[in-house]
Amino acid sequence: MADRFPDYDVLAKRDSLSWNDKTRAVVDARIATSEPDVLSEPERAVLRRLVDRIVPQPEGRAPVNAAALLLEKIAADRGDGYRHARLPKVREAWERGLAAIDTEARERHGTGFAALDNRQADSVIQAIQQGDVCAAQWEAIPADLFWSYRILPDIVSAYYAHPSAWSAMGFGGPASPRGYVRLETNRRDSWEAAERAPDAVVPASERNRHVR
Amino acid sequence: MSDKQSDGPRATGGRAPDVFTPGGWVPMRSHEDSEEVDFVIVGTGAGGGTLACKLAESGFSVVAMDAGPYWRPLEDFASDETEQQKLYWTDERIVDGENPIAMGSNNSGKSVGGSTVHFAMVSLRMRPEHFATRSKLGYGVDWPIGWEEMWRYYAEVEQALKIAGPVRYPWGPKRGRYPMRAHPMNAAANYLARGAEALGVDWTQTPVATLSAPHGKAHPCVYRGFCAIGCSTNAKQSVLVSWLPRALKAGAEIRDLAMVGRIETVNGRCTGVHYHREGEWHFQRARNVVVAGYAIETPRLLLNSANAEFPDGLANSSGLVGRNLMVQLNQAAWGHVEDDVRSYKGPPSLAVCEHWNYEDRGKDYAGGWSYMSQGPLPISWAKTLAGGRGLWGQALIDEMARNNHTVGLKMVGEVLPDARNRVTLTDETDQYGLRIPRITFAYSDNDRAMMAHATDFMDRSLEATGATDRWKEMGDTAHLNGTARMGHDRRTSVVDADCRSWDIPNLWVCDGSVFPTVGGVNPSLTIQAIACRTADRIRTMAAQGEL
Amino acid sequence: MAASHADIVATRLIAGGAAALAFSVFADSGLEHYRGSFANPTMVLPIGSAVLGLTMNGRRSAKPESSGSEVPTISHVGSAAIGVIGLGFHAYNILKRPGGASFNNLFYGAPAGAPATLILSGMLGGIADRMAKGEETIATLGLRSGRMVAGVVSIGILGSVAEAGLLHFRGAYHDPFMWLPVTLPPVAALSLARDVVSDEAHSITTGLLAATAALGLIGVGFHAYGVARNMGGFRNWRQNILAGPPLPAPPAFTGLAIAGLGALLLMKKGSRRG
Known part of the structure; x- marks a missing residue:
């Protein structure tokens, strides 16, 4: 897959x-x-x-x-x-x-x-x-x-x-001291994984390269 | 595990670690072993830690011992499931019976602060009728304490822990305002809410012991989601960061890495405890001994302390020490949704439904249960998929990759007391030379009927929210209670309502072991409420010269 | 009629207040809508509108005579309109959540009252603009007496108090200073309302409004302290600026109070004249 x-x-x-x-x-x-x-x-x-x-x-x-x-x-x-x-x-x-x-x-x-x-x-x-x-x-x-x-x-x-x-599973990984802000459905903090989606304006790989 | 606090105990020489400051210290009153202290408390978790604080604040001299290390969460805790195994009781225990219980990370802490250092912070009150199931509902056994009194002590604990809860609670008698407001709901919690609304039952934000606003030196929750392996920000109001700093301030001494192996008795009264620390055995003299080791270590210590006076173990004239071990049913329903849920964010159980704790109709079994939204971490989830669903190989890897779209609901269900479920001693010994416990457990037909109803209901809730590929996890249990139960009658209980042993007047048990029944809610709040009540009773009895 | 000195100062103050409100909206909606990942593209509108409003009102405050341009009018009407639409969106955001209009959804859903700040900025900006053009009335309401502006400010302050009250309740009033914005500004607003009704500017109102204006600025300091108290403090700004108390929210009080001072000035002039 x-x-x-x-x-x-x-x-x-x-x-x-x-x-x-x-x-x-x-x-x-x-x-x-x-x-x-x-x-x-x-x-x-x-x-x-x-x-x-x-x-x-x-x-x-x-x-x-x-x-x-x-x-x-x-x-x-x-x-x-x-x-x-x-x-x-x-x-x-x-x-x-x-x-x-x-x-x-x-x-x-x-x-x-x-x-x-x-x-x-x-x-x-x-x-x-x-x-x-x-x-x-x-x-x-x-x-x-x-x-x-x-x-x-x-x-x-x-x-x-x-x-x-x-x-590989899109887990956020370690998170401390920084945790998360956006807890709601379909929301992602910019330091989280983006999932591949066919209709994405910005490709997931592009977003993921900026995860810091 | 890299850090086993290998440099030995920290709470020595008149100071204890300051949990709020990396590398920091706070002053601590110290006692000589030869000094007969008012109370020596074995265990510093929800029962022992709370009681240590309350007794010290009442002016008693207190030494509280814990077999585990004294952590400073800000510097000692990693965001890592494997590393944080160091919080668990991983000494060997034998499990058997028809349904052997998973121990270790599942329910057992070995740290100053006990299991509350890694508990999921769910802080629910037991339903009033669940304190009198025999007389009100026709099953189980009544508590020797009335619900009104317990609910008053719940309020005290909720205040001390700054519980963040909903403004209005949908079930049970009216309760006061929670000291802090509920947290925002994560996506996983929203799925519980939507399902409950579709099925026509109430739901609410789970009252949790993690701060939704700053409190003292503790930060509010950052929603990092690693709650069940220890909070590295101190937002979680574990006993380690709530009651124990107060206890130290009030003059209690806390001894970490101090394993109590045996309670000494002379002429029918306790004289102190033998404990292992820094490689050797010591004896602390005490006027009173409180055992607060949770439902495995408490009976183990009482049984291991058998002597010529008490050949069957201490406080065991009823023969009930170690018996009536109760876990709670922890079955779950899981499924997939289109939405990005990412349940790793936020405390794992932000929404709760207590409908089936308060509704007795429509059940073919006795007892109540609640259910909550879930947010398992990777290793925990992989073990669930492998163990609960039999996945391995590519199927497991693929399923793990869909984790961000997984939603789940998990029950906390009431297991009825059964004398056959019990803790005994094996002939095998541990690193201290102490006999290790054997834990025997089997589900009853009543348990199975509750599981079937609950998993079916939770599955329907998921279905109503559009979840697909649903499955039921049937194996899990949570929490430990009931191996030194309290009661009205010395023939059918180990301690009285004040947690005082029927057999030995200066021996007390103060932890989850004293629960006669468990209800369908997580036990930590109730254990702390019992500890607060016990402290008040001890103060009253001391004033009346009844100790 | 030639503009009096008091009129000019009042215009400056009202436009200045509107500018401060626009700034608050710009920063607050910018942060909050960034937190909301601009899930709905219209979430950029209040930011754009607030920038425009800030520009217009800033210029008006610096130069209280109108050149006759209709651009400011378009900007202010636009602000008010976007604010009204925003109220609708925010209400929908709250009500669509499980639990509907529950406390938790009011705490954590789109802030119900926030778009009203943009409406207030538009209204006050519009008033300042009309005054700069030398107009005497809006519709049938007299501009020059200051009572209309004072009324708007009074209601605006009470609205902001409601919002601060709700969000400070969310924070469990964990710090006693969190009671300030729900005690001082309401008194100022009520004092101002009394002045509107009695058509008489009391000096105590001036003092209360000045204190409210100062509170808005001090509030930023308190909120900064609040951010610092979150895990990681300002070092963890990417989380804490969003998760901590909103830095740009308190200056809304400052903006409203400044406009209120302008209104008082007009009322005082009116009473001297009468």
């Missing part, structure tokens, strides 16, 4: 009043995050492939280091404040789950998950989503819980923590 918010970049506002120092510091650090030394390389390859399929990145947008951000969480074994009684902690859950995914791929398609083509990879993911799995490893980690407590929330939380993902 064509980019709804052509040339809109939340980061263009980085040095404006929409960002305070704290925000600049944490987002800068996030963008610069690279994969920490956690999990085995084959496990990481499965995780990267999984992230690619759960949140396929739009063309023409800056890449999101979602896998690195997720690995950082796994390395820190950082929970969310609750754990389902039938699940182990974050890191162990991912270790078991990635192993199960890889085996599931081998049993279904004769090759590891990281090497599957998009269609095959998606069929494995659908199987997990529907609880229709056959690999024995799932006994160590219930597929439905791994799906709903780890795969989905962990991956989308990593992906939508990145300014590039904010830009």
